[in-house]
Amino acid sequence: MKGTKPHLRTDSAAMKRAPAVPKWLSADAKREWKRILPDLIERRILTDADLGSLENYCIAIGQVREMERILQTEGHVYGAESGLLKRHPAGVILSDAMTRARLLAVEMGLTPVSRSRPAIRDDDEEDSLLD
Template sequence: MSVHLRGIKPPVQPDTEPLLKAPPVPAYFSSYARAEWKRIVPTLIARRILCKADMAQVETFCCMAGLVRQIETERQAAGGVVDVKLFGVQNRAAQTARQIAATLGLDPVSRARIGTPGNGGDDSPNPLDF
């Protein structure tokens, strides 16, 4: 492997057969995972980067993000007491969600790599360019 390729992720391209319509929310999802699904799936479909093969990854992301929120909600309901075991589970779920989010283009760095609209989209000259 070339020294120049280390740590450089290939750019994400629109899929050749993207989903055009959001699949139904999986029945086994918690309310938190369901909310995450409804938040991210329309965006991924609009970007045309989501295909059937990606759905397991999307489901896992939603479950992990939902688990993080569920544990936090339960912690707050318990008066803010930190359960060390639940904190470990929450931490691992957050790490997994963060890794999957990067592969799906759900964080600022991966969105810039994808080149999605909203990264500037303004065609006017940049006054900071010399």
């Protein structure tokens, strides 16, 4: 890529300290909260407005881990009354939770690709690019 990279700035409303882990999260979701929060605080991108997305991301990751444990224990299929094999319902929940977690991870800059994209530009620099 030619040219100068945009000047990135942190959000002035970004949290400087980590909020407490919500007590109502599952144990898996609490572990994920504690794992990712230091990075979000250090990068100064997390604001009060983002807490709902952070909670939803942690819930989704918690569900992924819980459903995977169920599938490892009970298997991915089960025998229905008709004698046919059916997909375990935990597989559907797992798939949905993985999709939600991936989408939320991108929104919060938790993936390598999303971290490499410029998120916030100075207004002056953006205007100069249009000239």
